[in-house]
Amino acid sequence: MGEILGVGVTHHPGFLGPEENLAYFLEETLRSARVPAHLKETRNWPAPMQAEWGADRGRTSASEHRRRVVDGFRAVRQRIDAFRPDFVVIWGDDQYEQFTEDCIPPFAVFILDEIRVQPFQSVEYSPGERNAWGEPVDKTFCWRGHREGASYLTQGLIEAGFDIAYAYRFRPGARPPHSFVNTLLYLDYDRTGFDYGVVPFHVNCYGSTVVRSRGGLGHLQSTESGVRDPSAPPPWRCFELGRAAARILRDSPWRVALIASSSWSHAFLTEKTGWIHPDVESDQRLLRALRAGDYTAFRDLTIAEAEAAGQHEIFNWVCLAGAMYELGYQPDYLEYVETYIFNSDKCLATFAPAR
Numbered sequence: 001m002g003e004i005l006g007v008g009v010t011h012h013p014g015f016l017g018p019e020e021n022l023a024y025f026l027e028e029t030l031r032s033a034r035v036p037a038h039l040k041e042t043r044n045w046p047a048p049m050q051a052e053w054g055a056d057r058g059r060t061s062a063s064e065h066r067r068r069v070v071d072g073f074r075a076v077r078q079r080i081d082a083f084r085p086d087f088v089v090i091w092g093d094d095q096y097e098q099f100t101e102d103c104i105p106p107f108a109v110f111i112l113d114e115i116r117v118q119p120f121q122s123v124e125y126s127p128g129e130r131n132a133w134g135e136p137v138d139k140t141f142c143w144r145g146h147r148e149g150a151s152y153l154t155q156g157l158i159e160a161g162f163d164i165a166y167a168y169r170f171r172p173g174a175r176p177p178h179s180f181v182n183t184l185l186y187l188d189y190d191r192t193g194f195d196y197g198v199v200p201f202h203v204n205c206y207g208s209t210v211v212r213s214r215g216g217l218g219h220l221q222s223t224e225s226g227v228r229d230p231s232a233p234p235p236w237r238c239f240e241l242g243r244a245a246a247r248i249l250r251d252s253p254w255r256v257a258l259i260a261s262s263s264w265s266h267a268f269l270t271e272k273t274g275w276i277h278p279d280v281e282s283d284q285r286l287l288r289a290l291r292a293g294d295y296t297a298f299r300d301l302t303i304a305e306a307e308a309a310g311q312h313e314i315f316n317w318v319c320l321a322g323a324m325y326e327l328g329y330q331p332d333y334l335e336y337v338e339t340y341i342f343n344s345d346k347c348l349a350t351f352a353p354a355r
């Protein structure tokens with residue numbers, strides 16, 4: 001019989017770099033011609049946003065924001081170490097990195113022997129030498145894959161009726177998705193190593209904007225809105241996939257940590273706030289449901305609701321919610337870091353059998 005630990009984290013790229021860059025996405029968004037002129041004036045921002053911005057463009061708030069998230073990663077890491085998984089499955093989104101015009105799979109498992117990356121190079125918001133750890137810009141990280149576990153999970157999902165794509169390598173010349181890479185960099189924030197097998201599991205979260213906005217701020221950098229891309233897999237499907245993954249891995253010989261990796265509402269995806277701050281009300285509603293172990297609130301989201309709330313990436317958490325629902329787990333650690341100016345609300349959590 002397998003054993004499962006549930007985990008939720010963020011892969012927000014801001015923590016790779018120096019603290020003074022943490023408001024990068026807001027600064028970038030404010031340059032966009034699509035942001036209404038009145039929202040470029042701080043006096044028109046919601047009061048909590050003005051307070052967080054303060055007199056120093058958010059520098060003071062950045063320290064606290066980062067400290068809480070990093071502490072959250074340390075707490076989550078302790079629980080993973082205590083659990084001693086054979087491998088971790090990371091549900092993460094590809095943001096126009098591996099999957100572009102050639103093919104956008106709804107779901108895809110990477111069946112790998114290893115993951116080898118140089119994360120401080122070749123990313124437009126890469127901090128280079130100014131990374132948070134002061135590590136060389138060409139530092140190579142190598143994590144173990146878990147071919148057998150990845151293949152077993154893929155096979156089980158196919159037999160359960162999920163048409164899962166898979167890949168035996170990252171596409172040559174294309175960036176490995178930062179949803180996986182950043183998650184691993186942050187889970188090993190203190191650089192003690194992360195010696196567990198890793199199974200990256202792609203979920204098409206960006207759906208209607210994945211190509212059109214290049215999985216990011218493309219819509220704010222152009223005045224054309226472009227043709228809508230076909231949508232993400234609906235939340236009910238992600239939820240059912242999570243349930244099936246839990247059943248399959250529970251019947252496996254392994255100890256597995258199921259990790260959802262993403263921030264919740266993203267400012268740059270939330271049109272109703274003029275893209276300047278996340279939809280904190282919608283995130284609080286999901287947070288209340290998560291705290292109460294009411295996972296069906298995630299299942300019952302619609303694509304339209306999630307996209308209107310800038311919660312595109314929540315689909316990773318919907319997979320996790322399905323798994324926790326199936327197992328009857330409850331959150332036993334939960335840290336929620338709300339923000340108006342650092343692009344997205346972040347939630348870090350672990351889940352265990354209800355006592």
Ligand SMILES: [Fe+2]
Nearest residue numbers: 093179262313
């Ligand atoms: Fe993401």
